[in-house]
Amino acid sequence: GENVEQHPSTLSVQEGDSAVIKCTYSDSASNYFPWYKQELGKGPQLIIDIRSNVGEKKDQRIAVTLNKTAKHFSLHITETQPEDSAVYFCAASPSDDYKLSFGAGTTVTVRA
């Protein structure tokens, strides 16, 4: 099955700086790569996703890049704000449905 690894496990950044989270996956058939933000006591919420036919996608302060050859994808958050503090998960799906394999998560803390 698919195996997703995520780094770092914790990330502390100064407000206004950028945050980068990296993930690798094992199954070359994976073609859908979502990123979720999870706040305490809540379920994961989709913040951005990318499909295998695209190398980069941007939505305001958030961007995701995908390198299919190397089987890795990254989340970039620019101009971080305190409300960006949360746990972020990457995931991958090889089956065109939401049977997702998640990474272990990155706890992001934005220092004011």
Place this chain on the structure above:
Amino acid sequence: GAGVSQTPSNKVTEKGKYVELRCDPISGHTALYWYRQSLGQGPEFLIYFQGTGAADDSGLPNDRFFAVRPEGSVSTLKIQRTERGDSAVYLCASSLTGSTGNTEAFFGQGTRLTVV
């Protein structure tokens, strides 16, 4: 509300007891997923329903776990003879069609199960 609703939000049970966890998906969503999230980990897939049928139950850890969705809307995850290792947050998600190509999956807030 318009989101995925899970009840109860918290459940404490004694080892060996039976529990049921309920998920109310977004109205009209045909696809429903159950995940389990252990402390400090990412969610792990358990089972996927398309309509009333289980399209993929490969993530259920053993035969103590069972899930149903008899009318294609509400789903119940059932755990028999609970063990302390079953303690986790159980998440439910639903999507309109189940395809990642054209729909988003929405997660509920989860049920935190504690087996003592």
